[in-house]
Amino acid sequence: MPLLDIENITIKFGGLTAVSDFSISMEENDLFGLIGPNGAGKTTVFNMLTGVYAPTSGKIVFNGESIQGIQPHQITKKKISRTFQNIRLMKNLSVMDNIKVSYAYQAHYSLVSSIFRLPSYFRQEEEIEKKSLDLLKIFGLLELKNEKACNLPYGQQRRLEIARALATQPKLLLLDEPAAGMNPQETQNLMDLIQWIRREFKIAILLIEHDMKLVMGVCENIVVLDYGKIIAQGPPDEIKTNKKVIEAYLGEEAADA
Amino acid sequence: QNASGSSSAATSAAASSAASGSASSGSSGAALSGEVKIGAVMPLTGSVAAFGQSGQKALQLLEDQVNADGGINGQKLTFVFVDDEGKPATAATVGKKLIDNDKVVAIVGPLTSNCALSLAPIAQQYKIPMVTGTGTNEKVTKVGDFIFRTCFIDPFQGKVVAKLASSDLKAQTAAMLYDNGNDYSKGLAQNFQKSFEANGGKVVSSETYLTGDKDFNAQLTKIAATNPDVLFLPDYYSTVAVIAKQARSAGIKATFLGGDGWDSADLFKIGGDAVNGAYFSNHYSPDDTSAEVVQFIKDFKSKYNTTDAPDAMAALNYDAGKVLVQSIQKAGSTDSAAIQSALKAYDGTVVSGHIKFDENRDAIKSAVIIKTDGGKETFYTKVEP
């Protein structure tokens, strides 16, 4: 049984069909790329997967459960997590608190327990604290843990956002243009990080990116969208040489990059 | 000019007897400062500030007169004015300030019933005699035996107007339009209805609005459809005048009736023709020819250099102050129990009439009915309790 099975999802905004008949299937620990021209509907696919928009028609089955149309927070609990194209950190919170927020839904002590500081509060808080520190260490953000998120340099904000997504302990991680605004050096580090995450956490990753070096470098399977429709799907080498993809997306020059 | 006026005989008599009394009890140290402080709680700001300012002027006049006449028991009278903003909570706070910080021996006010209800339990608790000149809600004096009132109560006023409607105007049907968010307005309406129906009349329409409303067409259209003989409008003049205008243009022919809130020279400025031919109950009429009234109006006009006659708020607070001052003089001491018993025994005539307290410490007083005519208030009749 595939981890994620999307069947013919379609979404319309007024007269505009942003995504139509989109279907893919991912296994556990797959690393897929989703590319396509601007406005092709990539982010919209993410939005449907995470419950921000409900598809007009079609089916999304994750982990054997149908998940279309349910609330974003419920989807996170079903273990899909994402980052955003425009970074959405809790700007005024510290790096540490940003991570802790992601553990919030996993904590199970009650309001009463918080008010009276019952043992369950201390037990779980300590656990969250420890887990958060571990995660920050992995992402090299430990020294910055008390810094406000908005004071971080851009590249580190992106890293923090990925760390935060991972803290929700997903089985499927959705990354929306993680390399945007990064210079080549930072992009290189990011590629290593992505591959490392996949190995270490044994999760599936679906990523949107316009940086072909990154996409071609890490993804084993690439889906190409244009005007909301899949125009090609396959391993990087195939995609690179696909006529339609070159025409719609890569352009002549990048094809030989 | 002789400031003490008509009541000078009574006052000076009391003063001289009190003076001798204070000579003996003066050493008891009741008022070390050489002055007698009386608190005055009025709304000096906020939406009913106009009333409080009237009351304040009257009490300042009284203060001058009493001090020119030798003060209280040889000591200087000082009114300590505090602003309750027309808010009950503030009344309670400033009341405590008067009692604790200013060490007043008694309190005049508060001016509005809600504020009086709020301050009364505190005055009672500290055994500070409190005399309200205008808190007409009947519950005020029920709080305790240190609370007095020198005006009539809402049920009486309701009764007076209802009687006027039934017997003088021969009204069979009445409509009411009142402010459901205002204790005074609502209280009067309820009492009017009770009496009017007891007299055999029928209240065919009872409509409400909320403080601050300016458009009454919906209610008036409805009232017009019932075609009542009289329309009872128990609210302050500023609202009443607006209602009256709209009522006339809505085609209501009924005679308008009201309570003491109508009393103001501005009634006609705002209401114009629409408020003519109406009747309302009041505590006193400036047209009254009794010596007290004439003197009070004269003194007031000369102190404030104005041609406008003082309104009921001024007269009533003046009276409350005067009753209190005379009682303290009679008691010969500022001891609260002494003042209390002097108040209980009080029997005298002030601007708004003869005052004597009943067992509820409410003044048993007459009311006057005023008729509006040709843009003027004219004395219509006096109603004894």
Place this chain on the structure above:
Amino acid sequence: MSLIEFLQQLINGVSLGSVYALIALGYTMVYGIIGLINFAHCDIYMVGAYIGFFVATYARLPFIPALLIAMLGSALLGVVIERVAYKPLRRTTNINLLITAIGVSLLLENGFNAMFGGNPRTYPGDILKQQTVMFGPIRSDALHLIILGISLLLLVLLNLFVNHTKMGRAMRATSLDKDAAALMGINVNTTISMTFAIGSALAGAAGMLVAILYSSLDPYMGMMPGIKSFVAAVLGGIGLIPGAFVGGIILGVVETFMAAINSKIAGAVAFVILIVILIIKPTGLLGKAVKEKV
């Protein structure tokens, strides 16, 4: 309720609603540009009434000149308030602005109370002959009809202005992104002042008209209409000019009919309607749901 009474109440409702609409238009205008619940709007309305009163009473000016002066004075006041009290806070959160606006509102109310006293005043009787207009058995005030007409006219004019003129577009652009607007060559300060001037002039005009209509003005006269009109603006979809008009009329009509059915609870009806409508349609009647694109 007979048919005639029904029609009469309908007229009453529309008349009341047109007053709300007139104030709400100014509210919405300012809100649309700086996203601020300008609590002081209803006090500018009060000041407009006072200015009109003073020039009509002491300078003996007739209606039209008095109205123009009232509008001008209010516009000026609005601009000054924006410059002095709001501009320093432009870059902070809206709630800071809200508190400042409340401060300005209290200042105007209490300031006028302290200066001119709490006693209500009234315009000279000859400023505008109040006439009753009859449509068969249904009656209405000439002034009410004028207010309705003015609201309608303003609805059309403002809508044209904001949506189809360069200045109007500049206002909307400024409301969305001040930096980017400046990059387009828009003088942000002037644009905001302009908005306040227009909104406040409308408030001032409304204040004067209403004060004549109800023949009284006092320092606290703006409080209730201010809130009701704000409710009207939100009801229609805050920031939308047609919304302010529609919201105002609907509010007036509903309130009137509620008062005709049971006046005791009519005072709460405006708010009940508001809550019910917002629950059904969280962006107001004419507001479009704009989902944030992520």
Place this chain on the structure above:
Amino acid sequence: MLKIQNLNVYYDAIHALTDINIEVKEGEIVTLIGANGAGKTSTLRAISGLVPAKSGTITFEDKKLNGYPAYKIPYLGISHVPEGRRIFSNLTVMENLQMGAYCRKDDAGIKKDFEMVYARFPRLKERMKQRGGTLSGGEQQMLAMGRALMARPKILLLDEPSMGLAPIIVQEIFHIIKEINGSGTTILLVEQNANMALSIANRAYVIETGNIVLEGKASDLLQDDSVKQAYLGG
């Protein structure tokens, strides 16, 4: 044409630019490259008057820009495509373009430029009535470019125009930049994508933590080892 001399810019206590000197001659494409937070954006914002210069001068066609309020700058012929696009999200595509022409009065010319922009970005024509905020990232970038072009500027300041765009669009954008330049518009280009930027520029400046550390002909810098190392990905 544009000359920046000893420019210093502070954000409160942060010294973002230190004694920057940059010159752009008429008809040139000049690029400014540098890492995140180096001060590229700040330089452009200083030119546009969005941040005040603490010291130093900015002159444009012999006019000193210091102290000019931001809104007067576009009238001089300087158009700025800001970082993060900053399009007006609630205005339609068309209205956004109209805003671009805010500082112009020649209606006929504006009309022609509409056609010009639509021809360059056919996607915008398709989305003419759509609200700017609902466009995809790339579409928004096109809109931002189009909006700036509507001002018919003498000099165009571009802040990372390729960010978040599909490769083909990036090529296209650079193509357009060249074209615009070819038709007489001077260009100051800030880019993260140094490779591309250097390949179309005449001259380049490298900025590091608020200091210009290198300048020269673009083709030279493209070969420079330190530049290769730091900005071209090895």
Place this chain on the structure above:
Amino acid sequence: MKSYIKRGVIFLAASLVVFCVLFVLIQTDVINAYYSQILMVICINIILALSTNLIINYTGQLTLGHSAFMAIGAYASAFIQMNTGLPFFLSLLCGSVVAAVFGFLIGLPTLRLKGDYLAITTLGFCQIVVVAIQNIDALGGAQGLAGIPPKTTFAWVFFSMIATIAILYNIVHANQGRAMISVREDEIAAEAMGIDTTRYKIMSFTTGAFFAGYAGGLYAFLMMFIDPNSFNFLKSIDFVIYVVLGGTGGFVGCIASTSILTLLPEVLRFLGDLRMVIYPLLLIVIMILRVKNIRVTSFLRRKSGAAKPKERGEDHAAA
């Protein structure tokens, strides 16, 4: 855990000391009934401000109707006590629970509204409550409810305030509080992190209503007389002012601003009418200075070199 207990003990000890000092001063009449009345009103206002703070500053939901819950609590507890003779504390609790239930019921549908829409809705709710009470004769209607026994003492309000501070502090510094804060920061991101934003909004609103109801009860038994108009939306606005002047989030700021602003009108009382003009003037000036001050403090912080702030594109265009 250890550090928490330590801090808790210090807090309790400090409040006990403060209490003892104040209590002795009151008993010896150094603080007379007038001042102690103000003191008690301050404590009650602090409870109200902190509960508003939870909703506005921590959860980011602008409410202009908090006094409605105060009214509900005040009337419910007074009515229950006067009619059943229930012990004081139990009637307070009953009042708070009634308020909390109302908070829950009104929060459920309205909290999906955003920003100003929520603000005007809560304001509307407040007016509805006022009108409703005006129409309930059993509660005295517009004439108010008199004859409430004076049960509120300084000890009651003081320890209620301490308990409120402790409880709200514990909520805010727990998982629930973090969730509320994340709602304030970015609802979409919070949802994406698995946080049921609606649930936490309602939790915050209901908790706030509970404490407002409790404070309302204390107020009723202190004042001995309550009337519906005292609880209209203008009262709610007072709380918003306390909270906003107190600054984002912090308890200390909120307590300080509440104390100062409650005291201010009393201090200004000697000015007579003028104080009603001075007060809003001060308010405006403080608001403006505060923004300037934020700049100054952040400047100082930056100078110390700790932070590298980055609030991009947020300055200066129109200057």
